[in-house]
Amino acid sequence: MRKHFFIFILFLGLHLQLNAQVVDEIVAVVADKIVLRSEIEIAYEQAAREFGVGGDSIRCLVTEQKLIENLLILKAQVDSLPINEERVDQELEERIRYFAQEYGGERKLEEIYGKSIAEIKASNRERIRNNQLAQAMMAKILKDVKVTPTDVKNFYNEIPVDSLPYY
Numbered sequence: 001m002r003k004h005f006f007i008f009i010l011f012l013g014l015h016l017q018l019n020a021q022v023v024d025e026i027v028a029v030v031a032d033k034i035v036l037r038s039e040i041e042i043a044y045e046q047a048a049r050e051f052g053v054g055g056d057s058i059r060c061l062v063t064e065q066k067l068i069e070n071l072l073i074l075k076a077q078v079d080s081l082p083i084n085e086e087r088v089d090q091e092l093e094e095r096i097r098y099f100a101q102e103y104g105g106e107r108k109l110e111e112i113y114g115k116s117i118a119e120i121k122a123s124n125r126e127r128i129r130n131n132q133l134a135q136a137m138m139a140k141i142l143k144d145v146k147v148t149p150t151d152v153k154n155f156y157n158e159i160p161v162d163s164l165p166y167y
Contacts, residue, residue, distance in 0.1 A: 024036050024037055024038045025037050027040060027063065028063065028066070028067055030067055030070035030071055030074060031070075031074050033070040033073065033074060035063065035066045035067065035070065039066060040059060040062055040063055040066065043062045043065070043066065044058060044059050044062050047061075047062060069130070069131075069134045072133070072134040072137040072138055073130050073133050073134050073137070075137050076133040076134065076136060076137035076140075077133070079137070079140075081133060081136050081137060081140065083129060083132055083133055083136065087132060088125065088128055088129050088132060091128050091132070092121050092124060092125060092128060095124070095128075096109070096117060096120065096121065
């Protein structure tokens with residue numbers, strides 16, 4: 001009896017493994033922040049639509065951008081950079097208004113998302129907050145950086161001609 005039970009469990013495990021589907025996967029980790037393949041694909045599709053380009057190089061750029069964003073968010077949290085929650089709410093309201101107008105009203109937006117406006121706001125709050133944290137950290141890092149046109153010209157003049165990009 002025990003032998004049959006073991007064989008049954010083995011076959012059940014094999015069956016489940018063969019029928020398993022990958023829903024999403026982690027492609028990168030920055031400290032406690034993960035980057036999911038779905039995030040990369042969504043950003044890639046958006047870039048492809050907006051700029052009319054695609055390919056692996058764009059996917060790499062999108063992945064790099066997500067990693068940099070997570071680094072900025074992490075640094076902002078370490079530095080205890082303050083975030084204005086009213087600004088987060090305002091950004092949420094503006095986005096809801098924009099997409100409601102694009103899709104033909106709040107009711108239509110709720111149908112598309114399959115959620116109420118309050119649920120849409122709740123599910124996007126952290127993303128907007130993180131975005132504002134990353135922007136605030138970038139502003140803090142760059143606030144004292146002064147680059148003149150002469151500095152840019154000198155920088156590019158120091159690059160060998162065969163190493164300059166075509167454009």
